[in-house]
Amino acid sequence: MKRIYAQEKYCIGCRLCEIYCAAVHSEYPDDLVKAFKKAAMVPTPRVKVEEERPLSFALQCRHCEEPHCLKACITGAMYRDEETGAILNDKERCVGCWTCILVCPYGAIFKDEITGKVVTKCDFCLHMGQPACVEHCPNGALQLKEEGGDE
Amino acid sequence: MSLSMITPEFLIERNLERCIKCQVCVRQCANEAHRYDAETDTLSCDDLACVGCHRCVTLCPTKALTIRKFPLEFRTNANWTPDAIKAIYKQAETGGILLTGMGNDKPYPIYWDHLLLNASQVTNPSIDPLREPMEVKTFLGRKPEALEIKDGKLKTKLPPQLELDVPVMFSAMSFGSISLNAVKSLAAAAREAGTFFNTGEGGLHQDLYEYGENAIVQVASGRFGVHYEYLNAGAAIEIKIGQGAKPGIGGHLPGEKVGKEVSETRMIPEGSDALSPAPHHDIYSIEDLRQLIYSLKEATRYEKPVAVKIAAVHNVAAIASGIARAGADIITIDGFRGGTGATPLCTRDNVGIPIELALAAVDSRLRSESIRHQVSLVIAGSVRNSADVMKAIALGADAVYIGSAALLALGCHMCQKCYTGKCNWGIATQDPNLVKRLNPEIGARRAANLLRAWKHEIKEMLGGMGINALESLRGNRLMLRGVGLTEKELEILGVKAAGE
Ligand code: SF4
Ligand code: SF4
Ligand code: SF4
Numbered sequence: 001m002k003r004i005y006a007q008e009k010y011c012i013g014c015r016l017c018e019i020y021c022a023a024v025h026s027e028y029p030d031d032l033v034k035a036f037k038k039a040a041m042v043p044t045p046r047v048k049v050e051e052e053r054p055l056s057f058a059l060q061c062r063h064c065e066e067p068h069c070l071k072a073c074i075t076g077a078m079y080r081d082e083e084t085g086a087i088l089n090d091k092e093r094c095v096g097c098w099t100c101i102l103v104c105p106y107g108a109i110f111k112d113e114i115t116g117k118v119v120t121k122c123d124f125c126l127h128m129g130q131p132a133c134v135e136h137c138p139n140g141a142l143q144l145k146e147e148g149g150d151e
Numbered sequence: 152m153s154l155s156m157i158t159p160e161f162l163i164e165r166n167l168e169r170c171i172k173c174q175v176c177v178r179q180c181a182n183e184a185h186r187y188d189a190e191t192d193t194l195s196c197d198d199l200a201c202v203g204c205h206r207c208v209t210l211c212p213t214k215a216l217t218i219r220k221f222p223l224e225f226r227t228n229a230n231w232t233p234d235a236i237k238a239i240y241k242q243a244e245t246g247g248i249l250l251t252g253m254g255n256d257k258p259y260p261i262y263w264d265h266l267l268l269n270a271s272q273v274t275n276p277s278i279d280p281l282r283e284p285m286e287v288k289t290f291l292g293r294k295p296e297a298l299e300i301k302d303g304k305l306k307t308k309l310p311p312q313l314e315l316d317v318p319v320m321f322s323a324m325s326f327g328s329i330s331l332n333a334v335k336s337l338a339a340a341a342r343e344a345g346t347f348f349n350t351g352e353g354g355l356h357q358d359l360y361e362y363g364e365n366a367i368v369q370v371a372s373g374r375f376g377v378h379y380e381y382l383n384a385g386a387a388i389e390i391k392i393g394q395g396a397k398p399g400i401g402g403h404l405p406g407e408k409v410g411k412e413v414s415e416t417r418m419i420p421e422g423s424d425a426l427s428p429a430p431h432h433d434i435y436s437i438e439d440l441r442q443l444i445y446s447l448k449e450a451t452r453y454e455k456p457v458a459v460k461i462a463a464v465h466n467v468a469a470i471a472s473g474i475a476r477a478g479a480d481i482i483t484i485d486g487f488r489g490g491t492g493a494t495p496l497c498t499r500d501n502v503g504i505p506i507e508l509a510l511a512a513v514d515s516r517l518r519s520e521s522i523r524h525q526v527s528l529v530i531a532g533s534v535r536n537s538a539d540v541m542k543a544i545a546l547g548a549d550a551v552y553i554g555s556a557a558l559l560a561l562g563c564h565m566c567q568k569c570y571t572g573k574c575n576w577g578i579a580t581q582d583p584n585l586v587k588r589l590n591p592e593i594g595a596r597r598a599a600n601l602l603r604a605w606k607h608e609i610k611e612m613l614g615g616m617g618i619n620a621l622e623s624l625r626g627n628r629l630m631l632r633g634v635g636l637t638e639k640e641l642e643i644l645g646v647k648a649a650g651e
Binding site: 012013 | 168169171172173174175178179210212213582583584587588590592593
């Protein structure tokens with residue numbers, strides 16, 4: 001299965017991944033200007049650039065083999081998509097107990113700032129061919145590779 | 152502190168209807184020209200800090216930025232141009248030499264643009280490179296006086312040669328003046344394209360030994376990073392006497408750029424200025440040069456061609472003749488438009504001669520002395536496209552070096568601020584925050600693409616002339632005609648006027 005790998009030596013800390021992630025999950029997925037200026041609220045990016053200059057890298061859900069969040073979820077809102085292996089969150093079932101946020105060892109689950117009531121996380125937005133962060137990284141620092149490929 | 156009279160060169164415009172306040176520009180400008188104020192949630196800019204590198208413009212996701220020439224007009228004066236006036240303000244303020252990067256940007260004649268190539272019509276057929284084989288392979292090095300062939304086999308032992316799949320190499324740019332990622336990009340592209348990159352006078356970083364077969368290792372007056380393994384790691388050795396951007400001056404690398412890796416590669420203490428002496432202090436004559444050429448040949452068991460690089464100066468033809476007689480296998484001539492990482496502005500813009508004239512003069516001189524075959528001629532100093540390559544070859548060059556064009560392929564935007572060490576494109580910098588902006592995998596692909604594109608174009612133009620081997624164009628000045636040139640210029644170039 002394909003996974004997103006970060007090459008920290010080429011991450012330039014521009015945060016375009018965060019910006020595009022927020023936009024493609026907004027009401028206007030194809031229009032950055034509208035997504036940020038017209039949408040009632042801009043969604044929380046599901047990828048986060050961690051920085052301690054010059055080191056920086058973009059981190060999003062690792063879609064773990066043995067996901068702590070999935071095991072800890074009290075309502076069964078967290079589930080695995082059989083086809084892509086991605087760990088997804090069903091907003092209808094999520095009650096915002098933040099247990100998953102606490103147990104995720106990567107800090108890859110966030111409180112959804114729009115509703116404030118559910119969590120939001122990387123949904124491996126493969127429907128565009130490539131996840132938005134991978135697609136828009138200007139320096140090839142995020143790559144979609146078969147699992148187990150070298151990082 | 153008194154009033155500064157320095158005014159901005161560029162004006163930064165932000166289209167607020169498009170700006171989404173993502174702050175990519177703030178994070179990307181190493182000159183800190185963009186600022187974000189969290190208190191008021193607004194972006195502002197400092198035009199004075201902008202160098203016009205377009206990093207922010209290129210990365211702004213909504214294309215909200217425009218950089219324009221700062222609209223500040225002096226009273227029109229053909230003599231006291233804004234540049235001349237501003238240079239005085241700067242020097243009155245600093246008392247220092249004005250520095251700059253890249254090559255001469257003054258409007259001197261560009262002879263490439265006064266030369267036109269020929270094509271076949273009716274009386275001789277043109278060739279379609281997509282349908283017929285076309286040879287652009289080039290060998291650099293001394294050629295024997297005659298070839299002896301016995302039983303269909305070559306009997307003469309050929310002196311060492313460099314084999315190029317495309318007659319374009321990457322010119323000398325040292326690790327130090329440019330980043331390791333930039334050198335890695337060029338080294339990998341050279342390997343991919345079957346050509347060579349030149350280490351410049353910065354030695355060969357450990358990571359680059361694997362590209363040794365595609366490296367020309369330089370020996371300059373500072374002898375930085377020169378040792379036995381280094382000399383033997385490359386495919387050829389180049390003695391650097393001078394460079395087009397600063398003839399008569401040695402390379403200067405400020406201590407700030409001499410970090411751990413540069414210091415190890417150059418074999419000098421960390422943080423110390425790497426100042427190459429203006430001359431080689433063991434070379435004050437052609438005879439001295441011969442000694443160094445032969446010491447280097449001796450050190451490499453006569454297995455590698457030795458090149459000598461000089462800047463194109465007034466007496467270039469006589470000097471080149473001396474270099475050929477001193478035993479060099481390749482002569483590199485760098486014209487006055489050649490780029491650099493740092494040079495005094497006065498030297499860059501006023502010293503040297505155009506490469507086109509220098510090349511024609513040298514080729515003619517070596518031919519008239521019947522020693523042209525003893526050396527290959529490589530030229531540098533602003534080859535901008537494949538047509539320039541063709542014209543150079545027709546004028547007599549065996550191959551060309553590209554430096555500025557190669558850096559442009561990697562992302563350089565010609566802001567000429569290489570000497571500041573703040574290259575926003577990760578090229579002319581050693582700042583780890585900036586160096587990582589150039590991913591060598593991407594860089595290598597782009598530089599190799601450029602060579603691939605030029606190679607196709609060279610074949611197209613050759614085919615148009617009805618020529619199927621680059622060798623037949625070499626020194627074939629009948630394939631050139633001059634436009635808008637004086638009799639004297641045509642005479643030096645050795646080409647006829649268009650219509651003749
Ligand atoms: S990068 Fe463009 S959109 Fe983002 S803050 Fe700067 S000008 Fe605005
Ligand atoms: S220096 Fe470059 S990145 Fe900075 S504002 Fe000017 S053009 Fe943009
Ligand atoms: S190498 Fe960098 S600093 Fe030098 S001209 Fe190019 S973009 Fe500017």
